[in-house]
Amino acid sequence: xxxxxxxxxxxxxxxxxxxxxxxxxxxxxxxxxxxxxxxxxxxxxxxxxxxxxxxxxxxxxxxxxxxxxxxxxxxxxxxxxxxxxxxxxxxxxxxxxxxxxxxxxxxxxxxxxxxxxxxxxxxxxxxxxxxxxxxxxxxxxxxxxxxxxxxxxxxxxxxxxxxxxxxxxxxxxxxxxxxxxxxxxxxxxxxxxxxxxxxxxxxxxxxxxxxxxxxxxxxxxxxxxxxxxxxxxxxxxxxxxxxxxxxxxxx
Amino acid sequence: xxxxxxxxxxxxxxxxxxxxxxxxxxxxxxxxxxxxxxxxxxxxxxxxxxxxxxxxxxxxxxxxxxxxxxxxxxxxxxxxxxxxxxxxxxxxxxxxxxxxxxxxxxxxxxxxxxxxxxxxxxxxxxxxxxxxxxxxxxxxxxxxxxxxxxxxxxxxxxxxxxxxxxxxxxxxxxxxxxxxxxxxxxxxxxxxxxxxxxxxxxxxxxxxxxxxxxxxxxxxxxxxxxxxxxxxxxxxxxxxxxxxxxxxxxxxxxxxxxxxxxxxxxxxxxxxxxxxxxxxxxxxxxxxxxxxxxxxxxxxxxxxxxxxxxxxxxxxxxxxxxxxxxxxxxxxxxxxxxxxxxxxxxxxxxxxxxxxxxxxxxxxxxxxxxxxxxxxxxxxxxxxxxxxxxxxxxxxxxxxxxxxxxxxxxxxxxxxxxxxxxxxxxxxxxxxxxxxxxxxxxxxxxxxxxxxxxxx
Numbered sequence: 001x002x003x004x005x006x007x008x009x010x011x012x013x014x015x016x017x018x019x020x021x022x023x024x025x026x027x028x029x030x031x032x033x034x035x036x037x038x039x040x041x042x043x044x045x046x047x048x049x050x051x052x053x054x055x056x057x058x059x060x061x062x063x064x065x066x067x068x069x070x071x072x073x074x075x076x077x078x079x080x081x082x083x084x085x086x087x088x089x090x091x092x093x094x095x096x097x098x099x100x101x102x103x104x105x106x107x108x109x110x111x112x113x114x115x116x117x118x119x120x121x122x123x124x125x126x127x128x129x130x131x132x133x134x135x136x137x138x139x140x141x142x143x144x145x146x147x148x149x150x151x152x153x154x155x156x157x158x159x160x161x162x163x164x165x166x167x168x169x170x171x172x173x174x175x176x177x178x179x180x181x182x183x184x185x186x187x188x189x190x191x192x193x194x195x196x197x198x199x200x201x202x203x204x205x206x207x208x209x210x211x212x213x214x215x216x217x218x219x220x221x222x223x224x225x226x227x228x229x230x231x232x233x234x235x236x237x238x239x240x241x242x243x244x245x246x247x248x249x250x251x
Numbered sequence: 252x253x254x255x256x257x258x259x260x261x262x263x264x265x266x267x268x269x270x271x272x273x274x275x276x277x278x279x280x281x282x283x284x285x286x287x288x289x290x291x292x293x294x295x296x297x298x299x300x301x302x303x304x305x306x307x308x309x310x311x312x313x314x315x316x317x318x319x320x321x322x323x324x325x326x327x328x329x330x331x332x333x334x335x336x337x338x339x340x341x342x343x344x345x346x347x348x349x350x351x352x353x354x355x356x357x358x359x360x361x362x363x364x365x366x367x368x369x370x371x372x373x374x375x376x377x378x379x380x381x382x383x384x385x386x387x388x389x390x391x392x393x394x395x396x397x398x399x400x401x402x403x404x405x406x407x408x409x410x411x412x413x414x415x416x417x418x419x420x421x422x423x424x425x426x427x428x429x430x431x432x433x434x435x436x437x438x439x440x441x442x443x444x445x446x447x448x449x450x451x452x453x454x455x456x457x458x459x460x461x462x463x464x465x466x467x468x469x470x471x472x473x474x475x476x477x478x479x480x481x482x483x484x485x486x487x488x489x490x491x492x493x494x495x496x497x498x499x500x501x502x503x504x505x506x507x508x509x510x511x512x513x514x515x516x517x518x519x520x521x522x523x524x525x526x527x528x529x530x531x532x533x534x535x536x537x538x539x540x541x542x543x544x545x546x547x548x549x550x551x552x553x554x555x556x557x558x559x560x561x562x563x564x565x566x567x568x569x570x571x572x573x574x575x576x577x578x579x580x581x582x583x584x585x586x587x588x589x590x591x592x593x594x595x596x597x598x599x600x601x602x603x604x605x606x607x608x609x610x611x612x613x614x615x616x617x618x619x620x621x622x623x624x625x626x627x628x629x630x631x632x633x634x635x636x637x638x639x640x641x642x643x644x645x646x647x648x649x650x651x652x653x654x655x656x657x658x659x660x661x662x663x664x665x666x667x668x669x670x671x672x673x674x675x676x677x678x679x680x681x682x683x684x685x686x687x688x689x690x691x692x693x694x695x696x697x698x699x700x701x702x703x704x705x706x707x
Contacts, residue, residue: 001266001304001309001692001695001696002266003266003636003659003660003696004263004265004266004303004304004570004572004631004659004660005265005572005631005635005636005639005659005660006265006266006631006636007636007660009696030636030637030640031636031637031639031640031662032636032640032660032662034662034663056662056664083687083690083695083700084695084698085309085695132310133290133291133310134291134309134310135268135269135270135291135309135310135311136268136269136309136310178269179269179309179310
């Protein structure tokens with residue numbers, strides 16, 4: 001349950017070792033937080049992360065394989081078993097990949113879409129049902145500006161985020177008046193582990209900035225958050241560019 | 252029977268719940284409601300005066316039992332009331348006959364069911380104890396659909412689990428309780444002003460036993476050597492001799508009309524730092540150093556805030572937390588530390604009440620226990636959760652506890668520490684509600700109805 005000061009008791013993070021996901025999660029942890037669930041593939045790293053939280057918080061590290069589409073919904077249903085509510089679910093697991101590698105291995109491309117789109121949609125769907133039943137809850141979905149208009153040199157990642165982003169927004173409409181709120185986060189290039197060694201795109205940002213913008217958006221009840229905010233303007237232009245120009249844009 | 256999904260909150264207006272709000276006028280209608288309660292269960296709600304999330308049930312049912320009837324034996328001074336009967340209605344009828352409710356909270360706008368479920372206390376706790384002490388019997392609708400008649404000899408464990416049980420043992424249908432005989436509708440009041448917390452507490456300890464009612468308002472904005480300055484009011488029901496001069500007989504009692512704060516006021520917070528400083532200064536200055544024998548009406552002595560309808564809206568749309576704790580008598584240092592912690596935040600804080608509790612009772616989750624009880628109103632701000640966490644730590648480590656009817660923020664570990672009989676209560680509860688039919692946001696937040704394997 002949320003406390004009277006709006007603090008969250010139970011938070012679950014899918015992509016339990018995700019740098020951006022964890023940075024967002026930490027902005028919601030307060031004195032009333034009692035339980036954190038980290039769903040991740042690498043439970044050893046997950047345990048290392050778990051040890052960084054304050055002693056009064058119970059942190060469950062649960063092994064989770066994103067390619068197993070039933071795994072996310074199973075964790076959500078397990079969370080509801082003990083009659084206590086889940087206040088916030090953060091869906092942050094994703095794979096960026098190299099377009100050249102996807103071109104060389106079509107199965108890898110398909111798998112990326114499973115990890116970035118199918119798996120989050122399965123988890124989102126389960127979360128939405130559970131939170132609707134409990135009458136309240138917040139969901140944060142890590143999308144990307146890459147999905148707003150998909151570039152050809154980043155087409156697998158971009159298309160997968162585009163699918164997730166569209167689904168999440170449509171689901172948010174469906175959840176109107178249920179007490180459940182979805183916030184879709186669209187960061188640009190984020191410096192960090194996932195982008196290590198890559199050349200930063202213009203308007204690059206960092207996990208802390210993404211996290212604080214997300215926290216504020218959730219508090220204000222905003223459905224979409226662009227980080228940095230200027231990208232909303234940039235992509236408003238990109239979206240209406242004629243394809244003859246857009247097709248030539250490379251990062 | 253009316254029903255529909257709607258948003259409700261406690262009096263503090265924090266954490267509103269989306270719930271299936273259902274009104275039932277009779278036991279038969281209650282039975283109908285019960286048959287369709289789902290996994291999220293149901294909780295009874297009276298007039299919504301609990302401050303936090305005790306009388307709401309997100310995603311589940313919240314039931315209002317709207318039968319407000321009661322009967323009154325004017326010779327014996329006994330009332331048998333439906334759970335939905337209000338203290339306001341009861342007082343209006345009994346006072347003209349020379350009777351008074353044995354315990355009244357700070358508002359008349361509470362129901363008999365709520366008063367039992369929260370085991371409410373008043374300014375006479377040091378003298379008379381809490382409301383549950385005066386209850387003879389309770390009629391309780393169980394999860395099974397049966398109605399149990401509870402009293403001190405039959406089902407006595409369920410009787411005491413229901414008093415202070417926050418509605419989690421069943422729906423209280425009706426109760427019978429004793430009244431207090433009075434010979435006027437006026438209060439004889441002694442007022443004392445004290446410049447600091449030490450002098451105030453010392454005087455309270457020395458003098459409160461001489462009066463039935465005793466309470467202190469404490470200035471939450473005062474710091475340094477004025478920390479905890481305040482005004483003590485002691486009172487007794489005035490005798491007929493005392494009131495003869497101004498002709499106030501019990502039959503002159505009227506429930507006063509109120510002015511109402513309209514909803515739009517809540518859009519902007521009216522209680523601000525500047526207004527709270529001004530109010531506190533004026534309230535302190537207007538009190539005499541010492542005044543005795545002042546005659547005051549029952550509403551202005553017991554329920555001054557009832558004069559302003561929806562005063563909770565003055566704190567704005569984020570609402571406020573009314574934090575009430577009790578610490579053992581020899582831990583008056585904790586009261587000082589709490590006041591220091593509160594004043595260091597410079598909050599917009601107006602209503603703070605200090606009182607000495609007398610003996611507790613046999614109810615497992617009844618809040619009052621011997622000691623100092625301090626109540627502070629705190630508007631919700633970004634720093635409030637840290638402040639409250641610090642205060643809760645002070646209370647817990649001193650062996651104190653929090654009042655469930657007001658709680659909105661305390662963690663389940665503090666509650667487990669503060670209520671050592673919680674496990675015993677859970678066993679009784681589990682026996683009558685194994686399928687968790689009775690649930691509230693409070694019970695989920697504090698894990699009150701934990702399955703037994705978790706607590707063992």
